[in-house]
Amino acid sequence: MSREMTHDEAFAVLDALAFDALDGAEREAVIAHVSTCIPCREELTALRDTTAQLAYAATPSIGTAGASRQRIRSRLMARAEAEKEQIRDRSAVISSLAWRRAEWVAAAASVLLVVSVAVLAWIVRDRQALRDTLSGQAARVAAAQRTTDSLRLAVLARDSMVVAITGRDVAVMTLTKNGVNAPFARMFWDKTKNTWTFVAHDMPDLKPGRTYQLWLVTAAGAKISAGTFDPLRGEAVVRATYALARDSLAAVAVTEEASGGAQQPTTTPIIAVTAAAAGPK
Amino acid sequence: MNPAPKSETYPSAMASAASSSDAGARDSTAARAAVDAELVRRMRSKDERALGTFYDRWFPVVHGVVSRMLESPDDVEDVVEEAFWQAWRQAERFEVERGSVQTWLLTIARSRALDRLRARRRLREDPLVDATASEADTSAPTAAAPSDPLADAEHAERSRIVRAALADLPAEQREALELGYFGGLSQSEIAEQTGQPLGTIKTRMRLALQKLREKLHPLREAVT
Numbered sequence: 001m002s003r004e005m006t007h008d009e010a011f012a013v014l015d016a017l018a019f020d021a022l023d024g025a026e027r028e029a030v031i032a033h034v035s036t037c038i039p040c041r042e043e044l045t046a047l048r049d050t051t052a053q054l055a056y057a058a059t060p061s062i063g064t065a066g067a068s069r070q071r072i073r074s075r076l077m078a079r080a081e082a083e084k085e086q087i088r089d090r091s092a093v094i095s096s097l098a099w100r101r102a103e104w105v106a107a108a109a110s111v112l113l114v115v116s117v118a119v120l121a122w123i124v125r126d127r128q129a130l131r132d133t134l135s136g137q138a139a140r141v142a143a144a145q146r147t148t149d150s151l152r153l154a155v156l157a158r159d160s161m162v163v164a165i166t167g168r169d170v171a172v173m174t175l176t177k178n179g180v181n182a183p184f185a186r187m188f189w190d191k192t193k194n195t196w197t198f199v200a201h202d203m204p205d206l207k208p209g210r211t212y213q214l215w216l217v218t219a220a221g222a223k224i225s226a227g228t229f230d231p232l233r234g235e236a237v238v239r240a241t242y243a244l245a246r247d248s249l250a251a252v253a254v255t256e257e258a259s260g261g262a263q264q265p266t267t268t269p270i271i272a273v274t275a276a277a278a279g280p281k
Numbered sequence: 282m283n284p285a286p287k288s289e290t291y292p293s294a295m296a297s298a299a300s301s302s303d304a305g306a307r308d309s310t311a312a313r314a315a316v317d318a319e320l321v322r323r324m325r326s327k328d329e330r331a332l333g334t335f336y337d338r339w340f341p342v343v344h345g346v347v348s349r350m351l352e353s354p355d356d357v358e359d360v361v362e363e364a365f366w367q368a369w370r371q372a373e374r375f376e377v378e379r380g381s382v383q384t385w386l387l388t389i390a391r392s393r394a395l396d397r398l399r400a401r402r403r404l405r406e407d408p409l410v411d412a413t414a415s416e417a418d419t420s421a422p423t424a425a426a427p428s429d430p431l432a433d434a435e436h437a438e439r440s441r442i443v444r445a446a447l448a449d450l451p452a453e454q455r456e457a458l459e460l461g462y463f464g465g466l467s468q469s470e471i472a473e474q475t476g477q478p479l480g481t482i483k484t485r486m487r488l489a490l491q492k493l494r495e496k497l498h499p500l501r502e503a504v505t
Contacts, residue, residue, distance in 0.1 A: 052387040056443035058349035060341035
């Protein structure tokens with residue numbers, strides 16, 4: 001490592017540096033100083049200009065060394081031409097590579113485009129499928145909800161019916177007919193709430209265009225319709241609300257009528273019970 | 282031991298030419314510098330014709346200084362070619378703000394010649410190597426190389442002025458300059474070769490250069 005030079009020390013040997021006549025360590029130290037000192041750099045430039053002119057002290061080869069001059073010139077020009085050729089070749093290779101790369105990029109872009117379109121189509125299809133699945137699921141949920149609601153209503157109806165037939169103030173009447181496998185039914189009259197719950201069993205199948213009609217018969221002989229019903233496999237339940245004085249009921253009967261029911265019974269009762277037969281409740 | 286450089290005599294009468302034609306020299310120098318700068322600019326763009334013209338303009342000076350420094354014609358041809366080739370390859374590095382084309386080119390040429398000179402000295406110190414084994418065959422007939430008559434005239438005139446300025450120096454100062462510039466010797470080597478103290482050599486070289494700087498100032502190429 002060379003010692004750092006002061007400005008005066010460096011300035012004093014700039015002439016030797018211009019001659020390239022300094023030894024290693026000193027030369028390095030001066031160059032290091034010059035690289036940071038503008039006055040020294042300017043002085044060195046001027047000294048080098050002067051030194052370079054010493055070349056003219058050698059006799060210029062004017063009109064001499066003709067053969068040598070031509071040989072060197074030919075070699076120089078050939079080297080320059082060869083270098084230019086190399087640059088042209090390199091440019092051509094680079095250009096070719098650039099084209100090849102551009103082709104690859106174009107091909108890759110095309111593949112990417114096709115893949116992107118395919119992926120997009122797949123995504124669209126997938127979204128549609130998901131949407132359909134979601135809609136189906138929603139429909140199933142709605143149906144399940146409806147079923148649940150329906151079951152809840154059925155349970156509520158049954159609960160209501162249980163209340164209607166088991167209340168403290170409910171009169172129970174059994175409607176029968178003589179014979180094996182004869183139909184029979186029970187009427188539950190909640191006198192407090194004025195509700196009538198009729199449950200029938202083993203009712204004969206109806207012919208087309210026919211229905212069963214339930215009648216409340218009063219002591220005064222009036223026949224009040226409590227509704228029509230079509231049994232399923234012989235079973236039926238009819239519920240009605242009608243206010244009737246506690247002692248006004250004379251009988252309960254079921255007749256077969258034309259579909260839609262009748263104003264008054266037109267046929268003989270299939271099953272019936274009188275209030276007297278039912279006994280006080 | 283370093284060989285003594287080839288010596289030439291300098292007619293002192295030429296020294297007066299420098300001062301009497303200062304104005305003309307400055308004009309000529311500026312025009313020449315502009316031409317050279319333009320050629321280097323074209324070389325930077327890899328214009329081979331510019332290289333040819335540049336070579337034709339500067340061959341006499343470059344060949345002259347290299348011939349003065351080296352003994353072997355083979356070495357001279359190689360170094361001259363390498364100097365111009367380096368200028369061609371490094372034209373883009375040339376910065377006109379940092380010096381003239383003349384200084385740039387002649388510094389390159391001298392540096393390449395010094396490299397060869399020092400390499401030859403190392404070979405001579407090796408007894409197994411016959412340094413004189415290779416010599417160029419300069420007798421091969423070739424076509425005449427183109428030249429630049431105007432540039433040749435300028436070189437000749439400049440050569441006369443520089444040699445006159447050198448002739449005006451005391452002999453011991455001129456000797457120190459010659460050994461340093463053409464012989465490629467360091468100041469220590471010059472002191473050793475001349476048997477003078479190192480300080481004396483430093484002083485001689487500094488004084489010689491100061492005088493030359495004053496005398497050759499009109500020839501310095503303007504940095505444009």
